[in-house]
Amino acid sequence: MNNKTYELLTLKDIFDSGxxxxxxxxxQRGYSWEEEQRKDLxxxxxxxxxxxxxxxxxxxxxxxxxxxxxxxxxxxxxxVTSLVIFMSCILRAAKKIGLIELNSESLSTIEQVYVRSGIxxxxxxxxxxxxxxxxxxxxxxxxxxxxxxxxxxxxxDQNIVDAANHFQIYLTGKDRDELExxxxxxxxxxxxxxxxxxxxxxxxxMFEVINNRGKPLxxxxxxxxxxxxxxxxxxxxxxxxxxxxxxxxxxxxxxSANFTSNDDENRFLRVCWxxxxxxxxxxxxxxxxxxxxxxxxxxxxxxxxxxxFVEFVTNSAKTYTYLFDSxxxxxxxxxxxxxxxxxxHPAQASILPLIVSLYSKEFxxxxxxxxxxxxxxxxxRYYITGIANRNDSGQGELFExxxxxxxxxxxxxxxxxxxxxxxxxYEYLVWFVDxxxxxxxxxxxxxxxxxxxxxxxxxxxxxxxxxxxxxxxxSQNRQSSQIARFVASRDKVSPNDFYHQEHIWARKEISxxxxxxxxxxxxxxxxxxxxxxxxxxxxxxxxxxxxxxxxYFEGTKAQPNTLMIRELRNDFEAAKKxxxxxxxxxxxxxxxxxxxxxxxxxxxxxxxxxxxxKRWAVDGLSKPVEKVLxxxxxxxxxxxxxxxxxxxxxxxxx
Numbered sequence: 001m002n003n004k005t006y007e008l009l010t011l012k013d014i015f016d017s018g019x020x021x022x023x024x025x026x027x028q029r030g031y032s033w034e035e036e037q038r039k040d041l042x043x044x045x046x047x048x049x050x051x052x053x054x055x056x057x058x059x060x061x062x063x064x065x066x067x068x069x070x071x072x073x074x075x076x077x078x079x080v081t082s083l084v085i086f087m088s089c090i091l092r093a094a095k096k097i098g099l100i101e102l103n104s105e106s107l108s109t110i111e112q113v114y115v116r117s118g119i120x121x122x123x124x125x126x127x128x129x130x131x132x133x134x135x136x137x138x139x140x141x142x143x144x145x146x147x148x149x150x151x152x153x154x155x156x157d158q159n160i161v162d163a164a165n166h167f168q169i170y171l172t173g174k175d176r177d178e179l180e181x182x183x184x185x186x187x188x189x190x191x192x193x194x195x196x197x198x199x200x201x202x203x204x205x206m207f208e209v210i211n212n213r214g215k216p217l218x219x220x221x222x223x224x225x226x227x228x229x230x231x232x233x234x235x236x237x238x239x240x241x242x243x244x245x246x247x248x249x250x251x252x253x254x255x256s257a258n259f260t261s262n263d264d265e266n267r268f269l270r271v272c273w274x275x276x277x278x279x280x281x282x283x284x285x286x287x288x289x290x291x292x293x294x295x296x297x298x299x300x301x302x303x304x305x306x307x308x309f310v311e312f313v314t315n316s317a318k319t320y321t322y323l324f325d326s327x328x329x330x331x332x333x334x335x336x337x338x339x340x341x342x343x344x345h346p347a348q349a350s351i352l353p354l355i356v357s358l359y360s361k362e363f364x365x366x367x368x369x370x371x372x373x374x375x376x377x378x379x380x381r382y383y384i385t386g387i388a389n390r391n392d393s394g395q396g397e398l399f400e401x402x403x404x405x406x407x408x409x410x411x412x413x414x415x416x417x418x419x420x421x422x423x424x425x426y427e428y429l430v431w432f433v434d435x436x437x438x439x440x441x442x443x444x445x446x447x448x449x450x451x452x453x454x455x456x457x458x459x460x461x462x463x464x465x466x467x468x469x470x471x472x473x474x475s476q477n478r479q480s481s482q483i484a485r486f487v488a489s490r491d492k493v494s495p496n497d498f499y500h501q502e503h504i505w506a507r508k509e510i511s512x513x514x515x516x517x518x519x520x521x522x523x524x525x526x527x528x529x530x531x532x533x534x535x536x537x538x539x540x541x542x543x544x545x546x547x548x549x550x551x552y553f554e555g556t557k558a559q560p561n562t563l564m565i566r567e568l569r570n571d572f573e574a575a576k577k578x579x580x581x582x583x584x585x586x587x588x589x590x591x592x593x594x595x596x597x598x599x600x601x602x603x604x605x606x607x608x609x610x611x612x613x614k615r616w617a618v619d620g621l622s623k624p625v626e627k628v629l630x631x632x633x634x635x636x637x638x639x640x641x642x643x644x645x646x647x648x649x650x651x652x653x654x
Contacts, residue, residue: 025244218265
């Protein structure tokens with residue numbers, strides 16, 4: 001640029017007194033600064049106001065776009081974006097208190113250097129551009145300080161809005177002297193190192209340096225940098241165009257799916273690598289290194305595979321939008337329903353490669369629905385219930401299946417001959433369920449033996465299970481699904497709308513015991529739990545069951561609550577009637593009420609287990625269960641029986 005290239009430059013130097021515009025290329029990640037980074041910036045500005053020397057703020061790497069005055073930001077985009085937003089807020093604060101200049105510089109001149117010029121002539125040029133997708137909202141924030149016509153479409157958009165609000169709040173109430181001190185600190189005392197490579201290959205080298213200098217980049221960012229480097233080194237324009245056109249779509253899709261953190265992006269990328277290149281789980285943790293190994297920078301012949309990989313990860317990000325964005329469109333209602341259920345599972349890692357693989361190859365909606373349905377059931381039955389053994393979870397088997405389905409090659413599978421790929425995939429998944437999570441095992445893991453130490457309150461799948469049951473009750477009453485509300489965490493909803501998983505027989509309710517016992521297996525079994533609005537539960541949490549049931553009903557008169565509450569009264573009356581008819585008790589002593597409580601939980605547990613068998617039924621199992629019977633009064637340690645009965649015996653230690 002000039003002989004100042006390696007000096008500590010001011011922000012004014014970076015913009016060359018308004019003669020240079022900066023651009024964040026479309027392939028760059030969106031604006032990611034959040035409250036912590038913004039506070040640090042404000043803290044730096046406050047600290048240097050009284051200093052006489054420049055404060056080193058960071059490095060800016062920018063490449064001149066042809067012969068124009070526009071320079072593409074290779075590194076430093078986050079910091080520069082923040083400072084431009086900050087400068088727009090300073091101008092807005094100065095105008096608000098009636099100023100026309102700061103430090104003898106007119107506000108219009110300051111605006112032309114750091115924010116925009118040409119507005120009076122109808123030829124507005126913004127000093128910083130963030131790409132065609134992000135510019136409309138970004139520039140609206142620079143103009144007005146808040147969104148007016150543009151909608152917030154991503155986490156990056158929200159970060160821009162939050163930054164403007166944060167900086168504006170900090171500047172509110174500042175007088176002329178304070179604003180001038182802040183203005184001088186930002187424009188004269190923040191110091192930058194500027195490097196401006198002239199060739200794409202040189203930019204690639206800078207990318208490699210940035211990637212390996214300890215900066216916390218995600219694997220996805222490193223891969224993008226490598227692709228630009230590879231394209232520049234070999235002069236492959238098609239690859240560069242592919243990255244430029246696909247990366248904004250990729251990032252926008254991940255933002256819509258709320259996969260915005262480095263960890264989120266890394267998990268996404270591992271799934272892509274498993275399907276596209278190598279189903280070895282352990283190797284998938286190092287995708288950037290693997291990509292460089294499989295497609296070394298010295299060998300231009302790999303450009304087509306890299307181009308294919310860019311297209312694959314972009315389409316996979318769209319699949320994540322289908323799965324994790326409740327606003328997903330372009331899908332059938334049945335497809336949306338199943339995808340929502342999968343997204344609400346407490347874990348999906350084992351089946352995500354298969355979902356990505358499915359959407360990469362199968363374009364028939366009905367066939368996709370068929371696979372998604374069995375995947376949802378497999379995931380819940382095997383992984384969410386806890387049947388899967390940590391040492392041999394079957395993940396590798398499913399990852400391998402996803403890989404070969406994407407390759408459209410099941411030739412290594414002995415029984416695949418004569419099958420079309422999607423049909424074979426379905427048959428294999430049904431076999432996997434039958435082998436690993438058949439109906440008998442499924443019910444085993446939803447019940448406690450009398451001597452088991454487990455506690456369903458601690459089960460990660462409890463809220464989803466109960467929410468699914470409540471959804472079934474809503475369906476029977478011709479009401480729409482509410483499962484997303486039932487499963488939502490406290491920080492995702494208003495406190496008054498939060499659904500709590502609750503013991504019916506309270507742990508601290510000990511009136512039926514001679515000795516304190518809050519660890520009774522009946523208090524830990526699945527039938528002892530419901531979901532309801534927390535506001536009702538708080539009032540009755542430690543009362544006896546018969547009192548709680550009545551108070552639940554009183555509470556529902558004040559506000560809507562779950563339909564499962566309405567079943568409790570009839571279940572309790574049925575339990576009491578059955579114990580009375582047994583003629584075992586002459587008086588309603590403690591043991592009488594204990595038996596009523598136990599029978600009540602049997603009745604409820606039997607109903608929800610039969611719901612489970614129906615809800616997560618998989619056609620084609622070798623020994624399907626039609627009905628589950630619960631009897632915790634039997635002499636057997638195991639409290640359930642399945643109809644029809646099979647000879648398989650439960651083998652579970654906890």
